[in-house]
Amino acid sequence: MLRRNKPSLENATLQAIEKSLAVAEFDMSGKILRVNANFLDIIGYDAQDLLGQHHRMLVDEAAAAAPDYAIFWDRLRTGAHFAGECMRVGKNGRRIWLETTYNPVLDASGRPVKVVKIATDITRKKTEFSRLSTMIEGLPVAVMTADPHDDFRIDYMNATSMDTLGPLAQYLPVKAELMVGTSIDVFHKNPSHQRRMLADASRLPHRAQIRLGPEVLDLQVSAITGPDGSYLGPMLTWSVVTTHTNLSSDVSRVVAAMSTAVAEMQNSAAGLTRSADDARQRAATVAAGSEEMTASIQEIAGQVG
Secondary structure: OOOHHHHHHHHHHHHHHHHOOOOEEEHHHHEEEEOOHHHHHHHHHOHHHHOEEHHHHOOOOHHOOOOHHHHHHHHHHHHOOOEEEEEEEEEEHEEEEEEEEEEEEEEEOOHHHHHHHHEEHHHHHHHHHHHHHHHHHHOOOEEEEEEEEOOOOEEOOHHHHHHHHHHHHHHOOOOHOOOOOEHHHOOOOOOHHHHHHHOOOEEEEEEEEEEEOOEEEEEEEEEOOOOOOOOEEEEEEEEEEEHHHHHHHHHHHHHHHHHHHHHHHHHHHHHHHHHHHHHHHHHHHHHHHHHHHHHHHHHHHHHHH
C-alpha cells in the first residue's frame, strides 16, 4: 500500500509545484528542454521561442560573458545545486528578478542528466527594496544599523554617515570605512548598558546628545520591526548639532543678560517712582507750611493794624 501511494504523492507534489511556481528544465549543456506556463508568463516568451535555445539567452550579455557564468554551469555539471536571487532578461529586454533554485537531476548511477530550475518572480519586491535603499542612502541624515543577533555589529552605514564621520576620524576608535562589521562595543567603555537598551525594543526610541572631540552629536535610536512586529534591530540616526548647541547657549546667555537688565531697569523705575512720590510728598508738606505761615503773617498784620 505504501509503495503504491508513494508515486501518487510524488506526482501530487510535482503538480503542486507546477501549478504555483515557474519551472524550466535544461540539459547539461544549458539548452532549454521544457518550460511551464508560469515560467512563460514571467519571461514573456512563447515556448517555441525558448525550446532548444541556450540558457544564456535569458542572461544579461555582460553576465553571460563573465567567468562566473561558466563556473555556474561547471558546478551544476558536478551535481552541485544553486539557490539565490538572479536577474534575468525577458522578452523585449525586460529585466526580471527571480528567487530561484537550480537542481541537478541524477540518474541511477548518480550522474547528472538534467537541471530543473524552480523560480518565483520577486521583481516588485526588489524594485521596492531598491527604491527604499536609494532613499535611505541619499538621506541628508546619517543612518546606521546594527544586528543584535551578531554581537551588535554595524551592518549598514549610509553615505551621509561616511561623509560626516570623515572629518572626525581622529576621535573615532575605528576608521569610518572600517565600521561596517565592527561591534558597537568599541564606542563604549562599558557597553553592557547600551547592549541591554538596544536588545529591548520597548526601551526605544531613545535620544541623547554626546560630545565627540569638538563636536556635539544628536543621536536617536529607533526600533526596526518586521511585518509581524518582531524586533529586527536598532537604527541610529544622528547629526552634528554643535553650531545649533552653541547658538542655543549664546541665546540662553543673551536672554539671561536681558532678564538681568530688565530686572535692574524695573528696580530703577521703582526707585524713581519712590523718589517722585517722596518729592511730591515733600512739596505738599512745604506748600502746607507756606500756607500756615501766610495765615500767621496775615493774622499778625491784622492785630498791628
